[in-house]
Amino acid sequence: MLSAQDLALLRKTLGRDLTDVELACFENLWSEHCSYRSTKPLLKTLPTVGSEVLLGPGDDAAIVRFSDTCALAIGMESHNHPSYVDPYDGAATGVGGIVRDILSMGARPVALMDPLYFGPLDSEKNRYLVEHVVAGIGDYGNCIGVPVVRGELVFDPSYSGNPLVNVVCVGTVDPGRYITARVKKPGSHLVLIGSSTGRDGLGGASFASRDLSEDSEAADRPSVQIGDPYTEKLLIDAILAMAETGKVLSCRDLGAAGLAGASSEMASTFGAVLHADRVHLRETGMVPREIMLAESQERMLVEVAPEDVALMGEIAEMYDLSWSDIGEVIGEPRYIVKFHGEVVADLPVDLLVGGAPLCAWEKSPYSAETPFVRPEAPVKDLALAVLAHPDVARKDWVYEQYDKDVQLQSVSLLHDAAVLRLEDKALVLSCGCNPRHIHLKPFEGTANAVIENASNLACLGADPLCIVDCLNFASPEHPEIAWQIEQCVLGLGDAARKMETPIVGGNVSLYNESDEFETQIKPTPSLGMVGRGEVREWTAPQDGDVLALIGTTGPDFGGSVLGAVTGCGGSAPAIADPAVVVAVRDLVRADNVTAATDLSRGGLLAALAKVAPCSDVTLAGDPLEELFSETYGRFLVAVRDEAALAGTGHRVIGTVGGDALTLRLRDGTVVITPGELDAALSATTRTMRY
Structure with missing residues (x-):
């Protein structure tokens, strides 16, 4: 919900009360999940440019040059809260969402990574969460034909009640033909392509911006989206075919905050009029607020010239996908939503997108290290206990659920880093961090996460090209967590500069704590690193x-x-x-x-x-x-x-x-x-x- 201060500011700025559609738009787009209210100034301290960076943070994904004829689209997202409430669908739709982020750049998705963090396996609930999260990722990735080539599994009591499901996707695109997510000119049309809109996922962005309570599994289940990988596969092929025409001016995935989020962010360079009654629906009786904020999956929004709308429709129908011509780009910086001719929202687009007031939280350093107490057990017993810990033990039970060889580019996957053949070079991938180290020393631990991922690449002879991140923390309203966040981001930037590796995109996920289990997650700035080298197997x-x-x-x-x-x-x-x-x-x-x-x-x-x-x-x-x-x-x-x-x-x-x-x-x-x-x-x- 919007705070009293936010509501007062909006009423003063607009000079009137807000409609229910406008309230819902602000509740979601001003949420922590969408607006980064607590972290935006910190994120600006990170190094984001480099000789190979063609497009840095701010779009659905970054674009990084791999060769003269190939660029990489790379992004990273979290789907934490949904994966606790409904682990299978929460994890599956996390994969679907990050794949569409890559697709929206006109890139073909070629690889996924999944850093995952859970509570201890002696809990039946945690075993259930692990089993169904892994199954959701595996089933969705296998169905759409994008291999999960790398991952991480960490088990710690702090994740009981709030597991973390982070996903990285990498795609390939011609360096001169990638698409961006901002509309290009007034007069062009906005065309919605893909699944019909239903009521699933309503309020997903605001749901992701608060902690989980004891009744979350029942009360928040409607906020979890339901995925359909078979439609996603058709959508991948259709959007790539549309991109191939050269007539797509801009494109955006419908993710957090649904159509309202995608269309307002897309239109923020000019303005737009949306006609909610033109959206193809799965359910009858849906009102404008539901149509605009639902987070139904497998949907994309493209900008095309008026004369190209029919062509996009023909391509969509070729792949058995529904489509609707739902709006126009306008030259006035306003975001207008109409329903059967009636205006149900009329807002300054820059107020809705990027206008959320920043939050400045009190910070309080802490010291969590304790003196070393030498274990008395024999060395062999300690060795076997360490090897049996789930962080160290084999992960065959996960890997075997993923089709790692689809697309026939995998070279080496099971040690240190994944190697995929791309043109005549190796695309080398690593991910993860060590939350226990980071909890004790946030700055140093996060810096070491950069060095650890670069070390994985080094074992295959590869240079880092770029980093993406998923910055997962508990509530910044706790002073020690606010300090933790600051130290982690500063440590990340420091190491990235030393390694000369730009941070080109990512995600911030806050309020990862559980009232039910009385837990706060350990700081988890999970990283994805992409490198380039010669093709070699481990x-x-x-x-x-x-x-x-x-x-x-x-x-x-x-x-x-x-x-x-x-x-x-x-x-x-x-x-x-x-x-x-x-x-x-x-x-x-x-x-x-x-x-x-x-x-x-x-x-x-x-x-x-x-x-x-x-x-x-x-x-x-x-x-x-x-x-x-x-x-x-x-x-x-x-x-x-x-x-x-x-x-x-x-x-x-x-x-x-x-x-x-x-x-x-x-x-x-x-x-x-x-x-x-x-x-x-x-x-x-x-x-x-x-």
Whole structure:
């Protein structure tokens, strides 16, 4: 709902009371979800330009040059609240929405990534949410033929009652033929294409801008949209065919705030008149407020010259899609909605779009790190517990639900980063962040999320091209959360500048907390990173290879998986040195390593278990620090000849081969057999399947 202050400001500015349609428009478009009232000044501090950026933030998606003949459209969105209330449809429509954002640029969607964050799996409700969110993403992506090539799964008590479902989509388009979302000239027509409009999703934008309560599942279910991937597939083909004609002047996806949101944002450069009675409907008796604000899925709005309306209609009908000529662009900066000739809304378009007053929240720094308390359990028991944690354990039960090979561009998907063949180069993709580290050190943790994603790309020899983000936080009305948001955004910008990687778009999702579970999510600035390199598959080490560590290890147990399973506390990692990332990238490019993987969740132990499960390793330092520290900017590499690592500051730790993972520690030798490794790494798979 609009605040009393907002209502008073609107009445004063307009000099009258508002109609019900106008109130609904402002309630949704002035919501935090649409207007970024709490974060807009902070977002302006981020670096958004670069030599390859053709179109930065502000549109449905960004456009980044990949080659002289190919550009990437990239965007990232959240669908958090809907995915708690209705996990299958909430997640599925999150995929559908971000795909249409890419499509609206005239780009063909080619890949998806899905960073996901849930409460612990010992809760039946959380297992239900995970199962149905994954199924919703998999079913929708599989049906529309866009592969989910990368993802992340994080489990933490703070997400009980408020899971996070973030989705990245990447598409391809000719660098000289992409479409934008702002209308181009008065006199052109606005044509609505796709599914009929029903009452589903009403108030979705305002629903996404408040916390979840105990009765959300029942009370808020009407705010969750229902998707139809088969219609989406037709819509993809139809919009691409329309774009191919060269006659689409602008295009926008109908997402948050429905037709009102899309048409007003689209028309903000000039103005528009919309005829709500011309919209093709799925339900009878719908009133203008419902028609304008419903968030029915699989709908797009295109601007074309009057003489091209019929052509767009013919293309829509060719793909068995409904369409309506519903409005005109006008030269006066007003947003007018008519219903059977009666004006039901008449607003200054710049007041509706971008006119929401900013919110300035009180900020209060906090300190969440605790002293390290050394766990007393034997090292082997700790190792198996860390490997069995769902953040570290295998994710086969997720991957196998996704058709990763559709479009026949996938090269390598299961280690560090996804590699897709695009023209004669590699499109390399990574996503995610570490919320536990970020909670302890918001600035440093977010900066390290940039470096961690760049590290994933480096293991495939790729350079970062750009970053998109989904900034997920609890309510900014809490002073410590407002400080958290500020520190995370500043840390993100600092690392992006150091890595010379622009942040080209994204999403802010606030009020992620649950009254029912009395939880606030940990700060989760989830990232998607896109890179470019030579086409290469991730390769496994070979018997006899030398194993070496590159980078310096510190006693960084705060926010670690060891901390999650033991409560040991400790300090979170400081910001890593980006130079190490560049050094490893160059090693991979020169084919000087057999394999490379960065160290992240679960530390060195997790890296060894996944890429060198049969090897003989000697570690002279503190066993806990050597095995479980999560210091960033570290890599495990395998080489045939140690001489290939000259000048990298490496440390040889062992060789590949044998019949077990043998860890020769200063306090004794630990042997973890393949059976023990498999049992630990399969723990989450067993939990979710049985």
